[in-house]
Amino acid sequence: MSQSLNLFISTSYSPKLLNQSFSKKLNFNWNPVEQLKTRIKTALTIKASVTDSNSNPSVLTSDNGAGGMLSAMPQDYGAFRGPAVADPSAIEVDAVTETELKENGFRSTRRTKLICTIGPATCGAKQLEALAVGGMNVARINMCHGTREWHQEVIQRVRRLNEDKGYAVAIMMDTEGSEIHMGDLGGASSAKAEDGEVWTFSVRAFDSPLPERTINVSYEGFAEDVEVGDELLVDGGMVRFQVIEKIGPDVKCRCTDPGLLLPRANLTFWRDGSLVRERNAMLPTISSKDWLDIDFGIAEGVDFIAISFVKSAEVIKHLKSYIKARARDGDISVIAKIESIDSLKNLEEIIQASDGAMVARGDLGAQIPLEQVPSEQQRIVQICRQLNRPVIVASQLLESMIEYPTPTRAEVADISEAVRQRADALMLSGESAMGQYPEKALTVLRSVSLRIEKWWREEKRHEATELPGIALSFSDSISEEICNSASKMANNLRGRCSFCLHKDWSHGISSIALST
Numbered sequence: 001m002s003q004s005l006n007l008f009i010s011t012s013y014s015p016k017l018l019n020q021s022f023s024k025k026l027n028f029n030w031n032p033v034e035q036l037k038t039r040i041k042t043a044l045t046i047k048a049s050v051t052d053s054n055s056n057p058s059v060l061t062s063d064n065g066a067g068g069m070l071s072a073m074p075q076d077y078g079a080f081r082g083p084a085v086a087d088p089s090a091i092e093v094d095a096v097t098e099t100e101l102k103e104n105g106f107r108s109t110r111r112t113k114l115i116c117t118i119g120p121a122t123c124g125a126k127q128l129e130a131l132a133v134g135g136m137n138v139a140r141i142n143m144c145h146g147t148r149e150w151h152q153e154v155i156q157r158v159r160r161l162n163e164d165k166g167y168a169v170a171i172m173m174d175t176e177g178s179e180i181h182m183g184d185l186g187g188a189s190s191a192k193a194e195d196g197e198v199w200t201f202s203v204r205a206f207d208s209p210l211p212e213r214t215i216n217v218s219y220e221g222f223a224e225d226v227e228v229g230d231e232l233l234v235d236g237g238m239v240r241f242q243v244i245e246k247i248g249p250d251v252k253c254r255c256t257d258p259g260l261l262l263p264r265a266n267l268t269f270w271r272d273g274s275l276v277r278e279r280n281a282m283l284p285t286i287s288s289k290d291w292l293d294i295d296f297g298i299a300e301g302v303d304f305i306a307i308s309f310v311k312s313a314e315v316i317k318h319l320k321s322y323i324k325a326r327a328r329d330g331d332i333s334v335i336a337k338i339e340s341i342d343s344l345k346n347l348e349e350i351i352q353a354s355d356g357a358m359v360a361r362g363d364l365g366a367q368i369p370l371e372q373v374p375s376e377q378q379r380i381v382q383i384c385r386q387l388n389r390p391v392i393v394a395s396q397l398l399e400s401m402i403e404y405p406t407p408t409r410a411e412v413a414d415i416s417e418a419v420r421q422r423a424d425a426l427m428l429s430g431e432s433a434m435g436q437y438p439e440k441a442l443t444v445l446r447s448v449s450l451r452i453e454k455w456w457r458e459e460k461r462h463e464a465t466e467l468p469g470i471a472l473s474f475s476d477s478i479s480e481e482i483c484n485s486a487s488k489m490a491n492n493l494r495g496r497c498s499f500c501l502h503k504d505w506s507h508g509i510s511s512i513a514l515s516t
């Protein structure tokens with residue numbers, strides 16, 4: 001039985017909203033149907049199949065989980081998702097996706113993209129290839145660390161891998177930003193601070209090796225801005241000190257929470273339980289060193305530039321026009337890293353101005369109480385979905401795997417939650433940059449992502465999700481409500497629901513068919 005409701009609704013959904021560049025860079029065929037799914041917000045149960053010809057409108061068909069070519073599970077919505085294809089014989093996919101397609105078919109290919117920070121543990125050609133095989137979609141280089149030459153080598157190795165072996169690994173360059181951070185520990189890979197030890201934090205230039213228990217600080221005004229009694233947090237509280245004395249440019253601090261100091265870790269200082277933001281709050285989001293790194297990124301043709309400590313939409317707009325004027329094909333996407341109080345204040349306009357956002361939980365957790373980080377994560381992910389921007393959840397997803405080969409149960413639960421929230425991508429930091437088990441950590445990300453996606457698809461398929469409204473006009477809202485109602489009806493009746501679109505996507509839905 002099939003019933004068609006011919007609606008001929010015109011909507012003004014603009015394909016310009018779509019992040020075509022993301023899917024292109026990640027080698028996923030951008031397909032209007034994918035975006036249609038975003039637009040019509042099919043309920044969780046709807047699995048879509050696609051037919052497309054020159055004369056017919058494309059049709060998304062739900063079959064309540066029994067089959068269909070494309071899965072319209074919510075993870076499809078973000079632009080980091082893919083692949084969305086009409087004809088498997090007519091597309092080119094990267095080597096990893098091809099294997100996944102052969103193994104699992106279209107319905108079960110992984111939607112959650114995986115980003116690995118490349119560091120000393122993973123910069124070699126063999127290690128990079130192992131990550132590509134393991135499902136790395138994006139290699140992230142962090143300009144806080146290493147030299148431009150070092151990063152250039154990594155970029156070239158990734159490109160070679162893509163060309164020679166058919167992978168589609170994109171490159172993301174992450175800026176240093178001008179927040180306060182420690183120096184490079186005089187070449188040591190880490191240093192242990194023990195409880196009660198007195199360390200010197202100084203803006204003086206030292207010869208290498210550094211004097212014992214001495215840390216360089218990047219910010220000139222540091223010694224003037226801190227006060228005796230202030231609490232100094234390294235890396236958002238991984239190690240804590242208390243300021244006990246100031247001697248010219250040197251600040252003596254006693255360790256109150258021991259831990260491992262890593263090169264160039266971020267520093268924040270707190271007074272009477274509040275983050276101190278004095279002159280350092282006036283530092284520009286993009287420092288002069290960052291601009292040189294950005295020029296380097298443009299010259300190397302990186303795919304994404306992630307901007308650290310974004311405070312407002314203006315800096316994103318400025319960078320985007322800078323890139324447009326300089327990049328060969330103008331095709332570098334700008335990711336806003338949400339990791340400061342200011343970015344939370346201006347969240348919507350920052351995300352609107354960006355091509356995507358990152359929930360950078362490491363530094364975010366240094367600026368707001370830790371217990372607030374999960375709800376902020378959920379809010380950021382939701383806003384990104386609403387504004388149709390891809391969103392990355394980053395930091396400490398598998399922190400214990402820097403040292404151990406198996407994750408904690410809590411880490412697995414954290415990854416599951418991010419996938420359940422429908423984050424488009426997950427990112428490894430220290431786990432892949434300098435950890436002992438980068439490939440194993442990636443395997444965990446991959447298998448947990450796949451499992452949660454499967455759970456959505458198969459076990460939760462009769463559960464309709466309440467998705468936020470995304471219509472921009474009254475006529476869009478009508479289409480949206482009709483689609484929502486049709487999906488709901490299909491769910492309740494355990495039936496199928498098909499949405500027909502006009503060939504010209506901007507004209508919206510032409511008909512909806514319900515069948516048992």
Ligand SMILES: Nc1ncnc2c1ncn2[C@@H]1O[C@H](COP(=O)(O)OP(=O)(O)OP(=O)(O)O)[C@@H](O)[C@H]1O
Nearest residue numbers: 117118119120142144145146262263429430433434
């Ligand atoms: N290119 C590199 N060279 C050496 N070590 C690196 C490199 N990239 C990362 N690392 C190491 O891995 C750790 C985690 O990397 P990551 O890039 O996530 O740093 P982060 O300080 O957490 O990030 P961010 O600076 O963006 O907040 C770093 O503290 C550093 O020890």
Ligand SMILES: CC(=O)C(=O)O
Nearest residue numbers: 360361362363394395
């Ligand atoms: C990724 C990053 O910059 C952070 O978590 O702080």
Ligand SMILES: [K+]
Nearest residue numbers: 174175176308
């Ligand atoms: K950074």
Ligand SMILES: [Mg+2]
Nearest residue numbers: 339360362363
């Ligand atoms: Mg950060």
